[in-house]
Amino acid sequence: MSSEAQESEISNKITCTDVTCPVCGIACDDIEVELDDVSVVTRNACIMGDAKFKELRSSHRITKPLINGKEAPWSEAVDKAAEFLVNAKRPFFFVGSETTSEAMAIAIEIAEMLGGLVDGNATICHGPTVMAMQDVGQAGCTLGETRNRADLDIYWGANPEDSHPRHLSRHSIFVRGFFTEQGRYGRKVIVVDPRRSTTAEHADLHLQLKPGTDFEVLSAIMTILNGFEPHESFTDVTGISREDIHKAAEMVKDARFGVIWVGLGIASTRGKHYNASMAMRLTQLGNKTGKFVILANRGHCNVTGFNQVLNWSHGFPYAVDFSTGAPRYQPGEYSCVDALRRGEVDALFCMCADLGAHLPKIAVERMCEIPVVSIETAEGPQAFISDVVLPGVLDAMECTGTFYRMDNVPIYARSFCDPPFDFTKSNEDTCTQLRDAIIQKLEAREKAKEEEAQAKPQTTPLSDEEFGQRLDKLVSRAG
Amino acid sequence: MDIILNTGSTAFQGAVIKGGRKFTDDYTQEAAYCDISPEDFEELGKPWFVKVTNSYGDSVILRAKKTDRQQRGEIFIPRGPWANIVVTPVTESTGSPRYKNLVVQIEKGSSPVLGPQELMKKYYTKRARPKWEANRKWTA
Ligand code: SF4
Numbered sequence: 234m235s236s237e238a239q240e241s242e243i244s245n246k247i248t249c250t251d252v253t254c255p256v257c258g259i260a261c262d263d264i265e266v267e268l269d270d271v272s273v274v275t276r277n278a279c280i281m282g283d284a285k286f287k288e289l290r291s292s293h294r295i296t297k298p299l300i301n302g303k304e305a306p307w308s309e310a311v312d313k314a315a316e317f318l319v320n321a322k323r324p325f326f327f328v329g330s331e332t333t334s335e336a337m338a339i340a341i342e343i344a345e346m347l348g349g350l351v352d353g354n355a356t357i358c359h360g361p362t363v364m365a366m367q368d369v370g371q372a373g374c375t376l377g378e379t380r381n382r383a384d385l386d387i388y389w390g391a392n393p394e395d396s397h398p399r400h401l402s403r404h405s406i407f408v409r410g411f412f413t414e415q416g417r418y419g420r421k422v423i424v425v426d427p428r429r430s431t432t433a434e435h436a437d438l439h440l441q442l443k444p445g446t447d448f449e450v451l452s453a454i455m456t457i458l459n460g461f462e463p464h465e466s467f468t469d470v471t472g473i474s475r476e477d478i479h480k481a482a483e484m485v486k487d488a489r490f491g492v493i494w495v496g497l498g499i500a501s502t503r504g505k506h507y508n509a510s511m512a513m514r515l516t517q518l519g520n521k522t523g524k525f526v527i528l529a530n531r532g533h534c535n536v537t538g539f540n541q542v543l544n545w546s547h548g549f550p551y552a553v554d555f556s557t558g559a560p561r562y563q564p565g566e567y568s569c570v571d572a573l574r575r576g577e578v579d580a581l582f583c584m585c586a587d588l589g590a591h592l593p594k595i596a597v598e599r600m601c602e603i604p605v606v607s608i609e610t611a612e613g614p615q616a617f618i619s620d621v622v623l624p625g626v627l628d629a630m631e632c633t634g635t636f637y638r639m640d641n642v643p644i645y646a647r648s649f650c651d652p653p654f655d656f657t658k659s660n661e662d663t664c665t666q667l668r669d670a671i672i673q674k675l676e677a678r679e680k681a682k683e684e685e686a687q688a689k690p691q692t693t694p695l696s697d698e699e700f701g702q703r704l705d706k707l708v709s710r711a712g
Numbered sequence: 713m714d715i716i717l718n719t720g721s722t723a724f725q726g727a728v729i730k731g732g733r734k735f736t737d738d739y740t741q742e743a744a745y746c747d748i749s750p751e752d753f754e755e756l757g758k759p760w761f762v763k764v765t766n767s768y769g770d771s772v773i774l775r776a777k778k779t780d781r782q783q784r785g786e787i788f789i790p791r792g793p794w795a796n797i798v799v800t801p802v803t804e805s806t807g808s809p810r811y812k813n814l815v816v817q818i819e820k821g822s823s824p825v826l827g828p829q830e831l832m833k834k835y836y837t838k839r840a841r842p843k844w845e846a847n848r849k850w851t852a
Contacts (some may be wrong), residue, residue, distance in 0.1 A: 282730075291732055396720075427786060428786070429782075444716050565804070570809050601836055613729070
């Protein structure tokens with residue numbers, strides 16, 4: 234329990250301060266929560282964070298294990314889950330991001346043990362950006378630095394007003410930091426987005442490009458910074474005027490500390506990792522005239538943690554296959570959507586992610602065909618299509634653990650209450666119990682194999698003489 | 713007509729999914745609509761509902777919303793099971809499907825816009841019907 238938790242005797246009310254929000258990538262750690270037996274009141278949390286904290290006292294929380302949509306005892310559900318995974322030839326482990334790094338490490342361990350595939354939310358989020366990091370390299374910094382130093386914020390294909398509601402007020406445009414005491418007045422803002430998003434309304438310059446021309450626009454800025462003029466077809470191709478692109482290049486040149494915040498607008502569109510690579514090259518160029526960094530606006534709370542954990546344990550950030558016994562990395566081959574689309578996955582373990590609501594239809598259709606085991610906190614598409622649902626614990630509220638913020642800074646989130654059930658203490662605990670059940674099943678299977686081998690009558694090889702006699706007999710019979 | 717589809721998150725849709733209300737009408741409210749530019753909205757004949765179809769022939773009915781946030785020739789659907797019916801699974805060897813910048817067809821449609829549960833039953837479990845009927849004694 235949090236040391237700040239102050240208990241009041243009257244209504245079991247507790248007030249907790251400096252709570253970490255386990256929702257989006259900026260993992261705000263200044264939330265205040267007032268919790269009693271029936272209600273939750275938060276302070277500082279945004280609409281999304283508040284909704285998640287309200288889950289502590291919600292009516293649609295899954296509190297009992299489900300098998301085929303019906304309530305079942307915990308031990309039976311764990312056993313059934315283990316059975317599905319052990320019997321599969323190509324099990325897939327999808328490690329979602331709404332859980333702690335500790336739980337992720339165990340899920341990855343199970344995947345390795347069973348020779349399955351493992352992937353995480355990065356694959357449908359900033360996977361291409363991660364590929365670009367491997368390609369070009371990322372000049373990054375912490376959110377503290379952007380807050381205290383940045384005088385130019387470029388949102389490229391990002392709309393934090395919607396995806397990270399407190400981003401602008403805590404870490405970028407509006408916040409007053411040590412060297413940015415003027416707040417909004419001391420910063421310049423460029424938004425690159427085909428939509429006039431809510432973030433674009435705060436921009437000094439909105440480059441409303443045609444969708445899928447990010448690469449061209451990035452190249453054009455670099456061309457100008459290098460002292461040349463973009464091709465004459467530039468405006469026709471991208472929909473951006475020459476005046477605007479020059480203005481953008483000028484702002485990059487004038488910046489003392491510029492940040493490019495890349496969003497999914499860059500990673501999910503045509504060009505994918507090439508766009509992100511180009512943005513990283515622009516960062517390199519920006520560093521010739523000032524200080525420039527690039528940060529990915531990672532959507533989910535611990536999606537960065539999955540990349541960190543898998544990198545640390547097996548050397549690759551996502552889309553890993555263990556079927557040969559050694560980890561192999563290949564996005565597009567071992568990644569979730571691709572493996573499901575090809576139909577080769579024959580069982581799925583999905584931890585703390587609603588794949589049912591977020592994957593393209595063809596991938597979800599495959600999930601409906603195979604056994605699916607999920608750790609879920611609330612009803613929804615994922616729980617709906619799962620054969621076994623193990624109730625999830627709300628990390629950073631009901632159990633402690635490590636989250637990686639979107640700038641790769643690990644944050645240790647403390648809990649302030651207990652889960653509404655006693656069969657598991659955390660998602661890490663659930664994974665550990667599942668792992669143990671799987672080990673038992675594997676051992677039993679080995680033992681059965683050995684016994685079967687022993688039960689078979691032992692055949693001793695024939696001597697040369699016996700072999701000759703038998704052969705003669707056969708030949709004469711045939712003759 | 714052909715149009716470019718972008719999908720993405722909105723804070724309200726985020727609040728619904730983070731708050732575990734994915735099987736409520738709130739989800740339909742916040743994720744089953746399609747933002748259309750005023751010009752395209754006129755061209756479609758001021759529809760109440762639109763039908764969006766991808767190159768695979770998969771289609772979904774959504775509420776039409778006129779907004780000047782969109783450029784002409786582009787539509788926006790919030791992230792969720794409605795949008796994902798038309799999102800194609802081609803990942804160009806990156807693992808990430810085409811959630812944005814996808815050419816789709818749009819036309820005037822007619823209601824109803826399905827709720828999340830009906831949508832899952834109707835669109836997503838079609839191929840797996842035998843398994844579902846066997847396991848859950850479920851017919852839809
Ligand atoms: S901005 Fe993100 S981390 Fe902060 S309260 Fe909102 S959802 Fe939580």
